[in-house]
Amino acid sequence: MIKLSMFQWVGLAIxxxxxxxxxxxxxxxxxxxxxxxxxTSVGLLAIASAGVxxxxxxxxxxxxxxxxxxxxxxxxxxxxxxxxxxxxxxLPLAGLFAAFVAVLIGLPILRLRGVYFAMxxxxxxxxxxxxxxxxxxxxxxxxxxxxxxPGAVSIFGLTLIPDFATLENPRQAFxxxxxxxxxxxxxxxxxxxxxxxxxxxxxxxxxxELASSIGVNISYIRILIFAISSFFGGIGGAMFGxxxxxxxxSSFQVADSVNFMLNCFLGGLGYVFGPMLGTLVLYFGWDLLxxxxxxxxxxYSSLLIILMLFLPNGLxxxxxxxxxxxx
Amino acid sequence: MSALxxxxxxxxxxxxxxxxxxxSFDVKENEILSVIGPNGAGKSTLFKMISSFLPTTSGEVRYxxxxxxxxxxxxxxxxxxxxxxxxxxxxxxxxVRESIVVAQHLRAKASLAGYFWGSKTAHEDVESFxxxxxxxxxxxxxxxxxxxxxxxxxxxNLRALGIAIGLAxxxxxxxxxxxxxxxxxxxxxxxxxxxxxxxxxxGVTVLLVEHDMPAVMKISDRIVVLNxxxxxxxxxxxEIQNDERVIEAxxxxxxxxxxx
Numbered sequence: 001m002i003k004l005s006m007f008q009w010v011g012l013a014i015x016x017x018x019x020x021x022x023x024x025x026x027x028x029x030x031x032x033x034x035x036x037x038x039x040t041s042v043g044l045l046a047i048a049s050a051g052v053x054x055x056x057x058x059x060x061x062x063x064x065x066x067x068x069x070x071x072x073x074x075x076x077x078x079x080x081x082x083x084x085x086x087x088x089x090x091l092p093l094a095g096l097f098a099a100f101v102a103v104l105i106g107l108p109i110l111r112l113r114g115v116y117f118a119m120x121x122x123x124x125x126x127x128x129x130x131x132x133x134x135x136x137x138x139x140x141x142x143x144x145x146x147x148x149x150p151g152a153v154s155i156f157g158l159t160l161i162p163d164f165a166t167l168e169n170p171r172q173a174f175x176x177x178x179x180x181x182x183x184x185x186x187x188x189x190x191x192x193x194x195x196x197x198x199x200x201x202x203x204x205x206x207x208x209e210l211a212s213s214i215g216v217n218i219s220y221i222r223i224l225i226f227a228i229s230s231f232f233g234g235i236g237g238a239m240f241g242x243x244x245x246x247x248x249x250s251s252f253q254v255a256d257s258v259n260f261m262l263n264c265f266l267g268g269l270g271y272v273f274g275p276m277l278g279t280l281v282l283y284f285g286w287d288l289l290x291x292x293x294x295x296x297x298x299x300y301s302s303l304l305i306i307l308m309l310f311l312p313n314g315l316x317x318x319x320x321x322x323x324x325x326x327x
Numbered sequence: 328m329s330a331l332x333x334x335x336x337x338x339x340x341x342x343x344x345x346x347x348x349x350x351s352f353d354v355k356e357n358e359i360l361s362v363i364g365p366n367g368a369g370k371s372t373l374f375k376m377i378s379s380f381l382p383t384t385s386g387e388v389r390y391x392x393x394x395x396x397x398x399x400x401x402x403x404x405x406x407x408x409x410x411x412x413x414x415x416x417x418x419x420x421x422x423v424r425e426s427i428v429v430a431q432h433l434r435a436k437a438s439l440a441g442y443f444w445g446s447k448t449a450h451e452d453v454e455s456f457x458x459x460x461x462x463x464x465x466x467x468x469x470x471x472x473x474x475x476x477x478x479x480x481x482x483x484n485l486r487a488l489g490i491a492i493g494l495a496x497x498x499x500x501x502x503x504x505x506x507x508x509x510x511x512x513x514x515x516x517x518x519x520x521x522x523x524x525x526x527x528x529x530g531v532t533v534l535l536v537e538h539d540m541p542a543v544m545k546i547s548d549r550i551v552v553l554n555x556x557x558x559x560x561x562x563x564x565x566e567i568q569n570d571e572r573v574i575e576a577x578x579x580x581x582x583x584x585x586x587x
Contacts, residue, residue, distance in 0.1 A: 188443075195442035196449070199429045206418040213378070213412070214430040214496050215404035 019179050024172065036171040040243060042283050043178035044236045047185045049263040049275035051232030054189065056269050057198070058225050059205035060110070064121030065233045066257035067128040068098040072234025073241035073251055077144040078137060080242075087150035088161065091238050098234025099227040106226040110219070113208075125257045132249035143248035150177075150242060174243050181239065182276070185232055190272045192228070201225060266307065268314020277315055331356040331532055332377070332408070332500055336386035337396070339372050339556075346372040348556045349386070354500070359526055359533045361543045364553035365576060370536045371504070373553070377534070378410040378502055379403040390500070405433060407499035411489040413508060419478040423469055423488055426477060427460040430495035434459075460495070466528070467491050467521065483514045487521065494525065501525065503535035507542045515539060519546045544568065552576070 004012070027035045048065050055062035072094035079090035109120045132138040149164035164170045192198050203211040204218055212218050241247040259282065267278025285303070289296045311317055330353035339347040347369045354360050364370050375381040377388050379398045388396040395403050400410075418426045434456070437448035464473045469491065472484055480488065486506055493501050506522065507515045519542055525531050537543050543550060544564045552560040552567060554576040560567055567573055 212400040215401045215433045217401045
């Protein structure tokens, strides 16, 4: 029902082959299983960044995704440790709870535009961190530790997902889980952008007054998008908590929120898969510059500035320019 | 003909400043009514109140007997009262066709979720939007620029694009904000013809706010004149031209505005 061009099918096939077959095989054959963990992190950050990208799509600079990732991590951790719930059930609940909180917060703050909205969201991460420090249920600065690994899921005695604790290599299992979640996230993002909701978002991004004059309920769409965005943040955060088996108030900080935003900028705000690429490049870019020691930050930030100056539409605009697909 | 749109005792105060004072008039079905007045007469404020972009201080606007003032703009648009803007308010990075397609969203039968999953109704919607957009582009004579990005269009076309976006919503009443501003004589006459055509062939009632006197005299069935926030006259173009208070109001202000 959803039509894709030949080029897109080939791209998709290569992507799936790479993520689900080639990369895991290479990691296993080289024995560098720590890379599973690294790539899982990239995948989860890309999921959270996808949410940030979506708020960009309605013309809002969101530097608060860390708050919702933290929220998701805590919700899942509390449900698993205190209520004894299965992680697989707590995962969507963490996303939904983050979306619910986003609606409450979004109602007053989404009226703001530009730098004012950005500033408020920047503060949000700090507020959530401080709240986590203060509340009894989050266990303050000590955080929630020894979260059990995701348990088994079985229907009628048929095991769909094995208990992660019994696995030889839970990192590999987390890698595949994350890869599937990331694919689902970006498929959803692609559909949103290329369906009516996306078109309405675009109209709002370009001119909210004109959008409301043609009957777009802009406050409803803004809330809806912010909720979806935070849902992704909550899912990413909950996964992180489960992998680390712990959540602290400092698990997600303002710097993380800023990074989510940078991932989107770097990959390209005009391209659905921009944040995925941006996350990958930014994450490994930082690590590659590790050798530079104390100059790491200097070189890293200079490179970012240069990239944004010469590629204001992100890395993916390079490919588009070559193929002449878009002006 | 009965009144389609009723403006009743509408008043707007900004602090101590009275922008509109107790203004009442009717817009009849299928007519072209212009609101004119010197700079600062309160035309734009009135225009925004009719489209619910500004709340009234007192008084109300009714459409088919139903109050439409002090609502949200999108609610009023959904009832079929759609405003246009001056040329800077467009979807800059959409093409003409894309703008027209997106403006039809109120006609959508499928839900947002239906679009997300690609339901059959959604596909039908998309097809009908495309057909309607092509019709409208033909109707407005915009075929050559249909795939141009809005930000690349010259001013005259932008005004037409604004009207196209408004028309795409399938309105009952179209509110035009200074459709002739900044146009030369030839462009103005083309726009006059276009607005007439919209009224005649699509049965859209038109209310416009304008400076350009010759165009207003040519296009309007009736005219409402504002000065210092008050309605000073209402009538046919001929009546207005011979109204002493109108002549006084205009001669008392910048002469070039009258342009006749």
